Amino acid sequence: MIMATTKRWRTYQTRTGLKVKVRPLTPGDVDHLVNLFEHLSPQSRYFRFNEPLENPDPELVRREAAALAQVDPERGRAWIAFADLPGEPNAPIAGFRFMRTPDPQVAEVSIAVRDDLQRQEVGTRLLLYLAKEARAAGIARLVGTFHTNNRGVWGLLAKSPYPVTTTVHGPETDVVVDLTRTVRRGRSQKDAQGVHYRLRKERNMPGPVVYSFETNDGLPIHVRPETPEDVPYMADLLQHLSPESRRERFGDPAAAASPGEAQREASRLSTLDPEVSKAWLAFADLPGQPNTPVACGRYTRTAADQATIHVVVRDDMQRRGIGSRLVYFVLDQARSDGIRKVTARFSGTNEAVWQVVQYSPYHVTWTTLGRDVEVTFHLPARTTSKTAMN
Numbered sequence: 001m002i003m004a005t006t007k008r009w010r011t012y013q014t015r016t017g018l019k020v021k022v023r024p025l026t027p028g029d030v031d032h033l034v035n036l037f038e039h040l041s042p043q044s045r046y047f048r049f050n051e052p053l054e055n056p057d058p059e060l061v062r063r064e065a066a067a068l069a070q071v072d073p074e075r076g077r078a079w080i081a082f083a084d085l086p087g088e089p090n091a092p093i094a095g096f097r098f099m100r101t102p103d104p105q106v107a108e109v110s111i112a113v114r115d116d117l118q119r120q121e122v123g124t125r126l127l128l129y130l131a132k133e134a135r136a137a138g139i140a141r142l143v144g145t146f147h148t149n150n151r152g153v154w155g156l157l158a159k160s161p162y163p164v165t166t167t168v169h170g171p172e173t174d175v176v177v178d179l180t181r182t183v184r185r186g187r188s189q190k191d192a193q194g195v196h197y198r199l200r201k202e203r204n205m206p207g208p209v210v211y212s213f214e215t216n217d218g219l220p221i222h223v224r225p226e227t228p229e230d231v232p233y234m235a236d237l238l239q240h241l242s243p244e245s246r247r248e249r250f251g252d253p254a255a256a257a258s259p260g261e262a263q264r265e266a267s268r269l270s271t272l273d274p275e276v277s278k279a280w281l282a283f284a285d286l287p288g289q290p291n292t293p294v295a296c297g298r299y300t301r302t303a304a305d306q307a308t309i310h311v312v313v314r315d316d317m318q319r320r321g322i323g324s325r326l327v328y329f330v331l332d333q334a335r336s337d338g339i340r341k342v343t344a345r346f347s348g349t350n351e352a353v354w355q356v357v358q359y360s361p362y363h364v365t366w367t368t369l370g371r372d373v374e375v376t377f378h379l380p381a382r383t384t385s386k387t388a389m390n
Contacts, residue, residue, distance in 0.1 A: 010129065014120045018083055022129065025069060025078035025095065032080055032092040033065035039093075039114035068095075075100050076107060077133060081126060083117070093117050096126050098134050098142060105140040109177075124159050131162065135179045142177040210280075211329055215320040219284055223329065226270075226279040226296065233281055233293040234266035240314035269298075276301045278333065282326060284317070295322050297330040305340040309377075331362065335379040342377045345369070 010022040071078045078097035085091045096111035109130060113123045134142060146153040153175075157164045163178040211223040226234070239262050269279070279298035286292045295313040302308055309330055313323045334342055363378040 012125055014122060014125070016120055018117075018120065018122075020081050020083050020093070020122060020125070022079050022081045022126065025071060025080045025097070027066075027069045029069050029080055029092075030062065030065045032082075033068055033095060034062055036080075036092045036095055036112065036114055037061055037065065039116070040112065041115045071097065077137065079126070079130070081122070094122055094126055096130050098130055098139065100139075101143070105138065107134055107139045107142055109134075109142045109144045119155075123156055127156055128161070131177065131179055140178070140180050142179060144175050146173055146175065213325050215284075215317075215322060217320060219320070221282050221284050221294070221322060221325070223280050223282045223297075223326070226281050226298075228270045230281060230293075231263070231266045231270050234269060234296065235262040237281075237293045237296055237312065237314055238262040238265060240316065241312060272300070278337070280326070280330065280333075282322060295326050297326040299330055299334045299339065299342060301339070302343075305338060307334055307339045307342050309334070309342050309344045328361065331360075331377055331379065340379050342379060343374060344377075345372055345374045 008023045011019060012022075013019050068078075076097060076099035078095070080092055081094040081096075082090050083093050085093075092114075094111065094113040094117070096109075098107040098109045100107050109127075111123055111127060111130070113126075131142065157166070157175065157177075160177060161182050163181055165176045165178070167174045210225065213221050213223075215221060269277075277298060277300040279296060281293050282295040282297070283291050284294045286294075293314075294317045295311065297309070297311045299307045299309045309327070311323055311326050311330065313326075331342060360377060364375060365378070366373050366375045
């Protein structure tokens with residue numbers, strides 16, 4: 001439905017019939033921004049602010065809201081959206097903005113939609129409206145950074161009428177939207193490495209893809225959550241581990257060495273409580289072997305805010321950057337789930353793991369245990385941060 005105009009307000013209806021009203025953000029909207037923040041889950045807050053912010057100081061939240069409500073019209077524009085919800089008349093449901101960068105034709109975009117109204121095309125319509133306003137203001141490109149696992153943003157980009165370029169940096173993805181041209185929706189895009197992909201679900205992948213990247217030598221890798229139906233994939237992966245990898249993973253180089261043992265271990269892993277243990281499988285198209293499982297990453301809670309991590313990469317796919325990417329990805333998932341400390345144990349001679357530790361975005365400590373080393377990743381402290389899209 002076309003967005004209607006009534007002076008400062010814009011109105012439209014979602015596909016569920018919800019009437020959404022949009023107007024420019026003002027300094028008097030601090031309470032509305034605080035209310036919107038309170039309706040974001042820890043995961044949404046993490047996607048938006050790079051911190052879960054489960055129990056933030058109310059005064060800090062209010063100060064941040066007051067700062068966000070002050071928008072210099074020379075630097076950018078911001079809007080707030082409202083809707084009449086059951087028991088909540090005129091409830092703030094979303095906020096979005098663009099802010100100019102040092103390049104006057106480039107603006108950084110951000111958007112936040114309260115959790116109970118996501119996946120109702122609210123964000124899509126607001127982002128299209130923002131793009132129209134940005135074009136009118138002389139903006140040629142919108143840029144932003146979002147968490148690679150944020151499927152909502154991938155969904156927004158899939159519906160963009162403008163060309164989209166993405167660059168995956170492990171747990172974060174940079175996006176550039178070219179407002180100077182339009183494209184047919186649903187067509188293939190290219191990422192910054194020149195690899196064609198579809199922003200929608202990969203056709204041949206068994207399940208939703210939540211993270212894609214390339215190996216050091218250019219092989220596309222797709223990562224998705226492991227499901228109980230993935231026992232054959234996991235068993236196949238275990239069969240391709242070296243004895244040393246089996247020793248690090250199971251404490252026994254002979255573990256899961258035979259097809260029967262690999263099947264039993266894969267079946268056991270598939271029955272772990274998903275509230276305690278979460279796992280992801282990485283796939284690649286190998287010569288004559290499409291959709292082949294090449295790695296698995298898992299974290300398992302040992303306490304409310306602590307967990308262990310295990311990442312295995314099949315022997316013939318090691319030293320190609322898969323393990324490090326998967327480690328950082330799993331650590332970010334654990335962090336967004338409220339985990340504060342993650343430990344891993346590995347052989348002191350495992351140079352690949354030392355590379356992961358060396359370049360970790362998180363603070364790392366370790367303890368030598370004979371021939372093994374126990375590493376602890378302290379997740380609250382990141383060494384880098386960026387403004388994120390939600």
